[in-house]
Amino acid sequence: MFTMGRLVAETLSRKNISKTLLELSKNLETLTSKVDLILASQKKTVPLRSVEEKTAKNEISFEALDVMTLLSLPDHLRKTAVTICALRSATAADVARETGRARAVESNYLNQLVTMKHIQRERKGKKVYFYVSK
Amino acid sequence: MGKIVTIHSSRGGTGKSLISVNTAAVLANKGKNVCLLDLDFRAPTMYVVFKLSTEYWLNNFLNRDCEIENVLYDLTQRYNTKGKFLVGLADPSMLAIREVSMKDRKWEMKALQRLLSLRKLFEERKIDYIIFDTSPGIQYASVNAVVSSDTVVVVTTMDALDIQGTRSMIEDLYEAFGKKTGILLNKVLLPYSVPSLSPLTEVDRESLSKQLKETFGIPILGMIPCYCDVLRTSRTVILAFQNPEHPFTKDIGKFVEALEEA
Numbered sequence: 001m002f003t004m005g006r007l008v009a010e011t012l013s014r015k016n017i018s019k020t021l022l023e024l025s026k027n028l029e030t031l032t033s034k035v036d037l038i039l040a041s042q043k044k045t046v047p048l049r050s051v052e053e054k055t056a057k058n059e060i061s062f063e064a065l066d067v068m069t070l071l072s073l074p075d076h077l078r079k080t081a082v083t084i085c086a087l088r089s090a091t092a093a094d095v096a097r098e099t100g101r102a103r104a105v106e107s108n109y110l111n112q113l114v115t116m117k118h119i120q121r122e123r124k125g126k127k128v129y130f131y132v133s134k
Numbered sequence: 135m136g137k138i139v140t141i142h143s144s145r146g147g148t149g150k151s152l153i154s155v156n157t158a159a160v161l162a163n164k165g166k167n168v169c170l171l172d173l174d175f176r177a178p179t180m181y182v183v184f185k186l187s188t189e190y191w192l193n194n195f196l197n198r199d200c201e202i203e204n205v206l207y208d209l210t211q212r213y214n215t216k217g218k219f220l221v222g223l224a225d226p227s228m229l230a231i232r233e234v235s236m237k238d239r240k241w242e243m244k245a246l247q248r249l250l251s252l253r254k255l256f257e258e259r260k261i262d263y264i265i266f267d268t269s270p271g272i273q274y275a276s277v278n279a280v281v282s283s284d285t286v287v288v289v290t291t292m293d294a295l296d297i298q299g300t301r302s303m304i305e306d307l308y309e310a311f312g313k314k315t316g317i318l319l320n321k322v323l324l325p326y327s328v329p330s331l332s333p334l335t336e337v338d339r340e341s342l343s344k345q346l347k348e349t350f351g352i353p354i355l356g357m358i359p360c361y362c363d364v365l366r367t368s369r370t371v372i373l374a375f376q377n378p379e380h381p382f383t384k385d386i387g388k389f390v391e392a393l394e395e396a
Contacts, residue, residue, distance in 0.1 A: 064238075064239040064240045064242075064243045065243055066239040066240075066242040066243040066246065066274070067242065067246060067274060067277040067278055067281055068239070068242075068274070068277070069239070070281065070311075071277070071306075071307070071310055075310070078310065078311070079312065082281060082311065085243075085246060085247060085250060085281075086250045088247065132243070132247070
């Protein structure tokens with residue numbers, strides 16, 4: 001290993017090493033700022049698991065997903081919300097099939113709607129079902 | 135698979151109900167199975183047109199007091215239509231109108247789910263078209279109808295306020311829900327013409343259609359001139375059944391063809 005390291009070091013010129021180190025430090029800075037953002041957003045939003053637990057105990061009052069509320073949602077969430085209204089109870093994959101968007105995208109939007117208290121989430125075995133509050 | 139069509143407008147008095155009834159009648163006469171539902175809970179009119187005494191209204195269906203089967207009346211034999219002709223009415227009593235206007239957001243949310251569940255009629259009753267006649271403007275019942283439908287037909291007259299209202303409805307409502315929308319221009323007035331004597335010529339239609347398409351940016355599904363005799367006719371008369379040769383019925387026929395293709 002030592003020989004290998006020395007060989008690499010010898011191959012790279014001093015200039016190349018400083019350039020690589022500079023890039024590394026830049027990437028580290030970006031990473032740090034992203035982690036800060038994630039930590040800040042976690043302070044503001046309620047964790048999903050906690051929403052689920054509180055729902056089960058009827059501790060959270062849900063916002064009715066009526067048409068005027070649908071109109072006030074941003075376009076991308078409105079499409080998901082209308083679909084879940086029509087399907088009543090569905091997985092992210094079911095919603096994705098209707099909207100023609102990727103499952104991961106729908107999963108993200110559905111979780112946003114849960115956080116906004118417009119819909120509820122329930123795990124049944126391996127699947128997670130989303131539904132409009134009763 | 136069937137189609138749900140909402141007949142809507144930005145303001146009242148555009149002729150939505152007359153068009154809804156005659157559109158349903160023309161479709162049923164063509165052999166399509168049609169279900170016409172009066173969702174104008176603030177100013178119901180269908181009970182006058184069909185003169186039915188009913189135990190259950192659409193209000194009861196939305197309230198979850200009954201199922202849709204209890205609300206629907208089969209008028210196929212009465213009008214001798216080739217396809218099924220089913221009708222569901224809104225409760226015209228003052229109490230019901232007052233009640234609907236006092237419903238909360240939760241009730242409206244459940245009402246939307248009830249309307250969305252009507253799709254089962256396509257399978258269960260082999261329905262080809264469900265037509266919603268709605269109240270004008272942005273009201274819960276009409277927006278619920280828009281959200282539940284596949285196609286929205288906006289009825290407008292040539293009145294400047296009507297055109298302005300239609301434009302904002304297209305941008306703020308139909309596009310927001312990604313609905314397939316078409317315009318039906320009603321009560322078209324042409325200078326120096328008596329429509330019953332000189333109906334809209336193809337040239338008139340084409341130039342008007344071009345102008346309107348530029349104004350609204352959506353397809354024009356039909357144009358109906360202002361027929362004085364239609365305005366004078368009683369509400370109980372369904373021209374598509376009683377006078378299939380009337381120019382109004384012919385215009386509805388053209389509109390239905392465009393609707394089928396839309």
